[in-house]
Structure formats: structure tokens, C-alpha cells
Amino acid sequence: MTMNPDSSADPVPIPVPVPAAWHERLVRLVPGLTAADLSLAIHPGDQMYSHSLAHHGQPDIALSQYFAISLQQFSVARQVVRSLFGADAGRLQWLDFACGYGRLLRLLPALVPPAQTWASDIQAPAVAFVERTFGVQGLLSSADPEQFAPAERFDVIWVASLFSHLPGPLFRAWLARLMHLLSPDGVICFSVRDASQLPPGMSLPEGGLLYSGDSENAELDPDIYGTTWASEAYVRQALAGQPYARLPRALANEQDLYIAAANPARDLSALTAIRRGPWGWLDRRRLDADGGLELEGWAGSLDDGQVDRVEIRFGSQARSLACTIDRPDVAHAFADPRMARVGWRCRLPWPGQVSEADAAVSLEVQAVSRQDERIVLYAGRALDETTAAVA
Ligand SMILES: C[S@@+](CC[C@H](N)C(=O)[O-])C[C@H]1O[C@@H](n2cnc3c(N)ncnc32)[C@H](O)[C@@H]1O
Structure with a gap:
């Protein structure tokens, strides 16, 4: 078997845009x-x-x-x-x-x-x-x-x-x-x-x-x-x-x-x-009536049940949260009762007036285990069509 014969003939495709x-x-x-x-x-x-x-x-x-x-x-x-x-x-x-x-x-x-x-x-x-x-x-x-x-x-x-x-x-x-x-x-x-x-x-x-x-x-x-x-x-x-x-x-x-x-x-x-590492999801991003950014999700671990914290960066703001909210749905989905309280929620003030340009304000949410293992739950724009639609 040789190297793939198509490699030079294949036209170079336009890649998916990935933020730097x-x-x-x-x-x-x-x-x-x-x-x-x-x-x-x-x-x-x-x-x-x-x-x-x-x-x-x-x-x-x-x-x-x-x-x-x-x-x-x-x-x-x-x-x-x-x-x-x-x-x-x-x-x-x-x-x-x-x-x-x-x-x-x-x-x-x-x-x-x-x-x-x-x-x-x-x-x-x-x-x-x-x-x-x-x-x-x-x-x-x-x-x-x-x-x-x-x-x-x-x-x-x-x-x-x-x-x-x-x-x-x-x-x-x-x-x-x-x-x-x-x-x-x-x-x-x-x-x-x-x-x-x-x-x-x-x-x-x-x-x-x-x-x-x-x-x-x-x-x-x-x-x-x-x-x-x-x-x-x-x-x-x-x-x-x-x-x-x-x-x-x-x-x-x-x-x-x-x-x-x-x-x-x-x-x-x-x-x-072998450790599976932390895992989770950002379930909801939305602007509330006062223009604050509400975030909600879960983060847990099949290794330990609970993670140590969720870290959030929103523009120049940073927050660290414990997971304390009941999420029986997560415990059920993973068949792991240790994951029954893995929910988290927070509200961050929006920096300045909400405008088209603010859509680019970056948001990053990571879950961090007690052993300092990390996973990205979300990284990208804080505001988009979906976030604005439910405001
Ligand atoms: C679910 S994807 C997983 C891709 C990658 N391993 C990953 O985790 O991102 C399954 C891959 O199996 C490839 N596949 C299916 N039948 C195969 C075969 N007979 N030989 C080699 N690859 C095959 C598919 O083309 C597809 O890229």
C-alpha cells in the first residue's frame, strides 16, 4: 500500500473559519x-x-x-x-x-x-x-x-x-x-x-x-x-x-x-x-431585561462526580463558580448519582451599551477538575442571534 494517490490532485478546499x-x-x-x-x-x-x-x-x-x-x-x-x-x-x-x-x-x-x-x-x-x-x-x-x-x-x-x-x-x-x-x-x-x-x-x-x-x-x-x-x-x-x-x-x-x-x-x-477528565455543557446564554448576560449549564466528571469549579471569562471580567444546582437529568444521563448537583448559573453585567459591535465580546467557559484538568464548555461570541432573540 502506498501513500494516498489523490493527495496532489485534490483541489485545496476553503477551510471552515476558526477564530484565531x-x-x-x-x-x-x-x-x-x-x-x-x-x-x-x-x-x-x-x-x-x-x-x-x-x-x-x-x-x-x-x-x-x-x-x-x-x-x-x-x-x-x-x-x-x-x-x-x-x-x-x-x-x-x-x-x-x-x-x-x-x-x-x-x-x-x-x-x-x-x-x-x-x-x-x-x-x-x-x-x-x-x-x-x-x-x-x-x-x-x-x-x-x-x-x-x-x-x-x-x-x-x-x-x-x-x-x-x-x-x-x-x-x-x-x-x-x-x-x-x-x-x-x-x-x-x-x-x-x-x-x-x-x-x-x-x-x-x-x-x-x-x-x-x-x-x-x-x-x-x-x-x-x-x-x-x-x-x-x-x-x-x-x-x-x-x-x-x-x-x-x-x-x-x-x-x-x-x-x-x-x-x-x-x-x-x-x-x-485513566481519567476521563471534566465534561459539561453551556445550556443557555441570554440577555436579561437589564442587559446582563445570564449563563447556565452543568459541569461534572465521571472520575470524581463533582468538578472543582467553572471558570468564566467575559471580555475583561472573570468569575469562578462552584457547581451547586440540582441536575437530576445529568445524573440520570450518566447513570452516576454523584453527578446530581452539577448545575451552575451566573449573571455578568454587560460592558457598556449593547450594540452590534458588542456581539464580538468574547466569552469563554471552562470546567476545571480537582486535579486541575480542564475542558472548554464554550468559547466564542457572547452574543448572537439566539442570545438576542430570547432577550
Ligand atoms: C465517526 S467518524 C470518526 C472520525 C475520527 N476518528 C474522530 O474521532 O473524529 C468515523 C470515520 O470512519 C471512517 N470509516 C468508515 N468506514 C471505514 C473503513 N472501512 N476504513 C477506514 N475508515 C472508515 C469514516 O469515513 C469516518 O471518517
Whole structure:
């Protein structure tokens, strides 16, 4: 298998506009990431961004969600690698399989140099984009696992949110194929949607895997890419006896992360200490009758239940809040009673008269855990059409 042949022929797409403040923010939030290493370019066809934009309707919310997922995914990847490979992490050969348009790859130079990173997807424009933008080696994938036969062997194969979209036969076939591409001491990390994520009233069939042809990606044939839920027993059987660790809801606080080793003697027990980090959402931004900015949301942690604080920056103002408001809906959604009081709310005076220009006043909301881990709940304009409409 060679580098992606389409890379030079593909016309350069006009990227999604990303405010420059994200550059400094991401460099600050990702240890080891240098300003020169970070590209902010998001491809207009990136389904991980466009799906969020279609759902929330506002670019600042979609970008905040997109980068929050990048940050959380990177943090878990870094912990996995540090705990399994220690100081050798910088020498690893890494494959981001089903990389999409590079939601993780843009942060990966903080862990593995691009010269040691391979990136593969079934979408040729995605592979061309990540080669060009992040300087990694592209490998075009295929619908048939047997056709994917790169010469390299990899120390880490990272597969975020692919097995959560595969029908049963492809789930097993891709797992076997990718396991075969591991170096003798290599590991595969892949995410799976567990039965706890099933919509109300649905359950897994006896075989342990449920597949539906619906997905966020209209480009892909529903026979090979849809939505999948699978039990641990199903995954264990598909791994055919290889040792593995399962980290429930370790990816975006939603999908379980499985780590399986090529070496049957590999000790994976240290992985249970991996932290998911803080998580949350800004539910509401609105102007009140007196022109103040009202903010409301939640922030919690599957590691500790409560976070330490929510930090808010609004123009030149800064606030730090504890989460003290009842949110039984959050505790229910995460099946974690420790998250029953994770709500927060505050009001900030608007600086001066509200005008068109004030829409640009920047707002940043972060949740901070007791171990000083951070996640961005929102970063962008304080005021937009939605905020003004409900004033
Ligand atoms: C939900 S996206 C996840 C993208 C990325 N891993 C992330 O977390 O942002 C799933 C990706 O799997 C890719 N995909 C689907 N079938 C594939 C296959 N047979 N080989 C490689 N990639 C595939 C899709 O094109 C899509 O980019």
C-alpha cells in the first residue's frame, strides 16, 4: 500500500473559519503542543464538525464541541500511551485508523511526531486533507478489510468511533485485520457504544450486537457504516482471547474504550487509572431585561462526580463558580448519582451599551477538575442571534 494517490490532485478546499483565539487556547491546553505544530484548518466536509453545526446551528457552539472532543480524546490517548509505553512514547509508530478529517491528528504532534504517524480513512478527500494539513502519511482504506494491507506494523492503532458504526461481520473482520497490523508489543485502542447508550425501549439481541443503517455520514453506504451497539461479551469474543482492558465511557464520556494487546502477556492493569477528565455543557446564554448576560449549564466528571469549579471569562471580567444546582437529568444521563448537583448559573453585567459591535465580546467557559484538568464548555461570541432573540 502506498501513500494516498489523490493527495496532489485534490483541489485545496476553503477551510471552515476558526477564530484565531483557538490557536493560543489549544496550545495552552495541550501540554507539549507548540504553536508551530498546530494547524487550525478544518475541512468543510468534516462530518464531525458539520454534524455538530447542523445540530446546534451556531458555528461557535459547533467549534467548542469539536475541539472539546479533540482535547478529551487526546488526553485519554496520552494517558494510555504514557501508562503502556512510558518514556518510549515519542518513538512509537502510530496509526490513526478511521481518522476522518483529523479531529485527533491536529493535537497528536504533542505525543508522536508526524513522521511516525500514519492516518487512514475510507474517504479519499479526508486522507488527502490530513496528509496535506498535518504532514502525516496517508493510507487510503477500503470497505473490505482484506484490501487494507500496509507494509508497516504499528505500536498503537487508534480507532475512535469506527466500531461504533460497523455491522457485525465487518466489526469482527476489521478487528482481526487491525490486530494483525500491530507490532509485537503493540496495542489497538478502539471505541464501542455499549448497551447503556441504547435509546429507551431498545435492547441488544442475544448475539450482543445491534446494527442500524443510520449514521451522520451520508457519503457512506449504510451496508458498511451505520450505528452499532455491542456488549462486552461480543467484543471479548471478537478479540478471540487477546488480553484487553475496557474503560467505560472513556471517549467523550460516551463510548467505551477497549485496549487490546498483541502480546498475550502484556499487563494492561494500569489502564484502569485513566481519567476521563471534566465534561459539561453551556445550556443557555441570554440577555436579561437589564442587559446582563445570564449563563447556565452543568459541569461534572465521571472520575470524581463533582468538578472543582467553572471558570468564566467575559471580555475583561472573570468569575469562578462552584457547581451547586440540582441536575437530576445529568445524573440520570450518566447513570452516576454523584453527578446530581452539577448545575451552575451566573449573571455578568454587560460592558457598556449593547450594540452590534458588542456581539464580538468574547466569552469563554471552562470546567476545571480537582486535579486541575480542564475542558472548554464554550468559547466564542457572547452574543448572537439566539442570545438576542430570547432577550
Ligand atoms: C465517526 S467518524 C470518526 C472520525 C475520527 N476518528 C474522530 O474521532 O473524529 C468515523 C470515520 O470512519 C471512517 N470509516 C468508515 N468506514 C471505514 C473503513 N472501512 N476504513 C477506514 N475508515 C472508515 C469514516 O469515513 C469516518 O471518517
